[in-house]
Amino acid sequence: MTPKELANKFQAMDFDYFINAALDRVPSNLDTREGSVIYDAIAPAAYVMAEMSLNVADTVLNTFTQTASGEYLDYRAEERGLTREQATLTRLTATLTDENGQPLVANIGDRFASIGVEPNYYQLTKLSNISGQATLTAETAGEIGNSYIGQLLPISAIAGFGNAIVNEVIIPARNAETDDELRERLLTSNEVIAFGGNVTDYIKFIIDMEDVAAVQVYPTWNGGGTVKAVILNNQYLAPSQALIDQVKNAIDPSNSSGNGYGIAPVGHTVTVAAPILRTINVGVMISTTSTVTVEDVRQKVEQAIAEYVNSVREKWGNVNANERTYTVILYRSQIIIALLKVDGLTNATNVKFDGADKDITLTTTATIEELPMLGTVTIDG
Template sequence: MNPDELAANYMAQDFEYWLNLMLDNVPDDIDQREGSVIYDALAPAAMVMAQQSLARATIIKQTYIKTAQGQFLDYRAAEHGTARYAATQTEVKAKFLDSDGNPINNVQIGDQFASIGETPIFYTVQKINDDLTGELTADEPGTAANSYIGQILPVTSNDSLSWAEITEIVAPARDEETDDHLRDRLLRADDWIAYGGNITDYLAMLSKINEVGAGQVYPIWNGGGTVKLVIVDNNLMPASADLVKKVKNIIDPADSEGQGYGLAPIDHQVTVVAPTPLTVNIAATVSIDGTHGVDLVKAEIKAEIGQYFKSLRGNWNTINPETGRGYAQTIYRSKILSQIMMVDGVVNASVPTLNESDQDITLVFNNQTSQLPVLGEVVLDG
């Protein structure tokens, strides 16, 4: 009997199970109906025993990584020398102007701002750049601030300020790691130990940088001792120039390459870049039944295709399963068609074209280029 079967057995031992088991041992000539003396005497005990069975089932489930949840899973992670990834804070860049549209120089580190809207997002200034723009972080961790670009209002009083605006998301945040993601990390086969600058070691380095969503490692890409890291942010989009610079300085500072002043081993010259976006435009003919609004159905189709592309980027750093080395990914027209056909109201659809071609797209992953699939224009005729 495996743990799943044992837990299921305990789960089946409910109130009725224990009550009937005890009543089976009562002589037949004694009244056993609900409301009888013997029934009322045994029912409370049956309830307690059912609760104990449920507790046993819970203990068994929380004992193993495969079924543990919440803090129980956190404890198992600690036993494996890791921990649940915490939610991070969105990092943004903002400009601060006076009434003439000129940058002001009296915004201070620690000043606070808020987005406009019914549910404002609060930001704190962390750094003032030489061009008088500021680097801010959202006060609340999580992805809520990842999509806001626009005007912000001062919370800290500033008489010189006429206009403040977020102009760029420097590093999108991530939410707290889910049970499923943490469980997958813990159960993943550890074929290689992170050691001495091997590929697993570099992946471990990237995993410790909160702003990095995923990465690819290309060893000896430009000769012995050279390593290229290709990174995306927490939105699984190409890393910004600021994030690329930050990761470079953490792993192998630009002013002392190969000297071991970062996380990389001595003599490793590390290059950090963002992937090359491959914009994919999609066109298909779709037949929609008469009971659904055409515009709503088309909007849902575009949303479903967008989710498919997001899942592609989520698997972008998966090792090629055929060779066990390098990376491989293909955008399949059949899978996009499947996404279209699953939308309510769609009765038929043509196999879509990708960038005006009737072929699937195999992404390029080599020492010079690492492509990242990005959804472009979606044209739905019919």
């Protein structure tokens, strides 16, 4: 019996179950109808027992990793030395100018807000060596701070302030790890033991960094003692140079590479890199119902294809345990499955990647690590 089946068994023990079970034991010559003395005497106890049964069902579910949720899943994680990954803060670069359009030097801690009905708030956390350039950190954790590029308004009083423009998001944030994500990580955490600088040790350390979502690790990629770690940011996209440098310095500081001053063992020279972006164009032929045109569903079709490509990127760092390799494949059949879920579509055929009728296996070797990016989507109907 699975935990869910056992919980369902307890959940089925409701008020009717307990009141009927109790009344079945009352002598048949007594009145047991609702409103009778014996019924009214037993009913409160039946309610209490039904509530207790629901509590037992919750306890059963939260006892096992496969079915626990919320804080109870966190407790299960702590038993294995893991914790839920919390939401992180977006970091971005901005250009600050004074009233005359000249570079402006603000102060650490100065606050800014994006323009909009629900603004995001940022705090200046680092000044660049280049005059007028600064790094800002979002005050609210999560992906909400990743999307804004444009003008900022000062919240702090900044003498001579003229303008502030967001240049780029250098380290995007992520939302807190969901129950399903934490559960999957827990259930796979004991497959290989992380120890002493083995591949699993590198993977665990890098993935546990708050700004990294995925990594491919290649040992001895350039001779004995060399290790290559190719990383993705929290949006499963190519990382900025700032993030690459951050990970490199945590694992194997550049100013003393190979000497064991990071988490890498003595003698390990670690290279941290970004993958090569491979843009893939998609073409598809669709059929719709008589009341729907291609233009009516175009946006949903493009969104479905984009979500599929995103899902492939999310599995980019998964290791093939038996072969100890990485496999990243785009399947035409999965595109069709995704499209058939779009309302108004009756069929999807002739799916092509870059004009070819075949699936695409991306290169994932120690020298070339490709990351799929969606290019143009051509829809015929």
